Amino acid sequence: MMWRRAAISEIIKKALTEEKRVSTKTSAADLVTETDHLVEDLIISELRKKFPSHRFIAEESTAAGEKCVLTDSPTWIIDPIDGTCNFVHRFPTVAVSIGFAVNRELEFGVIYHCTEERLYTGRRGQGAFCNQQRLRVSRETDLSKALVLTEIGPKRDPDTLKLFFSNMERLLHAKAHGVRVIGSSTLALCLLASGAADAYYQFGLHCWDLAAATVIIREAGGIVIDTSGGPLDLMSCRVVAAGTREMAMLIAQAIQTINYGRDDEK
Numbered sequence: 001m002m003w004r005r006a007a008i009s010e011i012i013k014k015a016l017t018e019e020k021r022v023s024t025k026t027s028a029a030d031l032v033t034e035t036d037h038l039v040e041d042l043i044i045s046e047l048r049k050k051f052p053s054h055r056f057i058a059e060e061s062t063a064a065g066e067k068c069v070l071t072d073s074p075t076w077i078i079d080p081i082d083g084t085c086n087f088v089h090r091f092p093t094v095a096v097s098i099g100f101a102v103n104r105e106l107e108f109g110v111i112y113h114c115t116e117e118r119l120y121t122g123r124r125g126q127g128a129f130c131n132q133q134r135l136r137v138s139r140e141t142d143l144s145k146a147l148v149l150t151e152i153g154p155k156r157d158p159d160t161l162k163l164f165f166s167n168m169e170r171l172l173h174a175k176a177h178g179v180r181v182i183g184s185s186t187l188a189l190c191l192l193a194s195g196a197a198d199a200y201y202q203f204g205l206h207c208w209d210l211a212a213a214t215v216i217i218r219e220a221g222g223i224v225i226d227t228s229g230g231p232l233d234l235m236s237c238r239v240v241a242a243g244t245r246e247m248a249m250l251i252a253q254a255i256q257t258i259n260y261g262r263d264d265e266k
């Protein structure tokens with residue numbers, strides 16, 4: 001599979017600097033390019049050749065109308081380019097994310113940072129790595145010492161924006177050291193897995209943003225839960241992740257819900 005990773009990342013890196021045909025999906029800030037489609041088709045066709053009985057959930061196929069339902073069957077969960085808005089603007093923080101679930105349990109995840117050539121991997125029970133180096137989350141439990149990551153999500157209506165900024169304000173009032181937005185949910189979650197941040201929360205991400213990263217964070221010793229503080233629901237379009245359960249609960253208690261619906265009800 002090595003040459004395929006190189007080929008896909010070359011396609012993305014080359015396209016990053018070129019003119020793109022950009023379309024919108026659910027909102028004016030929810031972008032897609034021909035490269036998202038090309039990469040998704042390549043990944044699915046390669047995997048389908050090897051695993052003809054497996055199922056696929058993938059971002060652009062879902063946007064085209066395919067049902068997004070996780071069953072007990074072995075399922076690949078694919079985000080062909082995470083950070084498409086970055087990609088459109090030539091901002092070099094983009095990744096390919098592939099998760100794999102069996103019996104609705106996440107088994108492994110692979111996220112490739114295309115421009116920095118960093119391969120993040122996690123396999124249930126076998127640890128998480130970045131280019132062979134073991135990943136470990138931060139052990140911070142105090143919100144007033146935390147660096148927190150989030151992403152904006154695609155909705156831009158006034159009520160959503162108000163809640164988005166009020167959540168940031170609440171964390172800053174709680175004296176978090178900072179709140180950062182890098183434009184790629186999967187790479188932000190990989191930074192959390194690496195111990196480069198203490199917590200992450202988001203409303204409006206999807207199962208393909210979360211699947212691979214969830215295994216990587218858990219295998220790096222971290223916590224991935226629902227924004228209510230309960231167990232993660234991969235289809236719920238919301239998440240809190242942190243190095244420690246204490247930190248995850250503090251974030252969950254501090255923020256207000258922004259409703260994005262569910263992936264399996266669209």
Ligand SMILES: O=P(O)(O)O[C@H]1[C@H](O)[C@@H](O)[C@H](O)[C@H](O)[C@@H]1O
Nearest residue numbers: 082083084151153183184185205
């Ligand atoms: O559409 P792509 O694959 O680029 O993914 C997401 C981005 O990672 C987020 O920053 C962004 O906030 C959204 O959640 C979006 O789903």
Ligand SMILES: [Mg+2]
Nearest residue numbers: 059079081082
């Ligand atoms: Mg994407």
Ligand SMILES: [Mg+2]
Nearest residue numbers: 079082083209
């Ligand atoms: Mg994405």
